[in-house]
Amino acid sequence: MDRPNAVLSVDMEWFSHIPAYRNARGSMTENDVGRSGVELLLELFGNADATSTFFVVAKIAERHPELLSRILESGHEIGSHTYDHVHLTEVDENDRHEQLQASRETLEDATGASVTGFRAPSFDIAEDHFETLDVTGYDYDSSIVPCRSIPGWYGGTHTVQRPVPADQAVDGASSSITELPVAVMPGLRLPLTGTWLRFFGVRYVLWGMRLLSHRGITPILYVHPWELVDLPAVDGVPRRVYWRTGAWMRRAITRILNSRFAFVPMRSLTETD
Numbered sequence: 001m002d003r004p005n006a007v008l009s010v011d012m013e014w015f016s017h018i019p020a021y022r023n024a025r026g027s028m029t030e031n032d033v034g035r036s037g038v039e040l041l042l043e044l045f046g047n048a049d050a051t052s053t054f055f056v057v058a059k060i061a062e063r064h065p066e067l068l069s070r071i072l073e074s075g076h077e078i079g080s081h082t083y084d085h086v087h088l089t090e091v092d093e094n095d096r097h098e099q100l101q102a103s104r105e106t107l108e109d110a111t112g113a114s115v116t117g118f119r120a121p122s123f124d125i126a127e128d129h130f131e132t133l134d135v136t137g138y139d140y141d142s143s144i145v146p147c148r149s150i151p152g153w154y155g156g157t158h159t160v161q162r163p164v165p166a167d168q169a170v171d172g173a174s175s176s177i178t179e180l181p182v183a184v185m186p187g188l189r190l191p192l193t194g195t196w197l198r199f200f201g202v203r204y205v206l207w208g209m210r211l212l213s214h215r216g217i218t219p220i221l222y223v224h225p226w227e228l229v230d231l232p233a234v235d236g237v238p239r240r241v242y243w244r245t246g247a248w249m250r251r252a253i254t255r256i257l258n259s260r261f262a263f264v265p266m267r268s269l270t271e272t273d
């Protein structure tokens, strides 16, 4: 029997880009915390014969073009995760346009490959999101998590669980953009991925992936390279951010990649659906 498809995408940002660090009292002296996590991910994907989509903070591409080339040469897709990881609802319309446009152009200049996919930092999108994606040259988005409302997090806004033209996910959105929503546990409607993998463990994730797959939905997961490394202690970063990062996370990803699923880039889902 064919292995069902799944996606283990990467939101490629450094520890310094995450809101929990930016809002913390303390700071760190290390640069590029998470870079070695990219190397580890390339190794783990390679060992499992898996390919993926790396949604890259474009500023990283300016400093590390060689890393982007290695990602592409390993058979992965590059998408955009904005220019510098701002929350899109915290800037104005012009800045949103600039974040989407400049990131796509920067990533394309660095790699020579076309960039057609986008994921918003913290899944934070404004009302003009799909229209802006359309005019700045994207084909698909993966910034919707159809989970229940979780106080202090996100959720409660969207219900669409499978790839659809964006106007079926959000009223008035552009139908030329395909939305590829991130996986949530059927019934429970909590995210299957991100911090929830580290909270609930690998069996929770694999169980949810099987349930989704039985419903004909390709599970879309995501990880961050900084989750695979030993993080520096920074005063004011909540403990949950550190929970099970490093060795635990490396083992967890290995187990997921060695499951019965075939891991593919996001773009392949827009081609088959």
Ligand SMILES: [Zn+2]
Residues within 6 Å of the ligand: 011, 013, 081, 085, 120, 121, 122
């Ligand atoms: Zn991010």
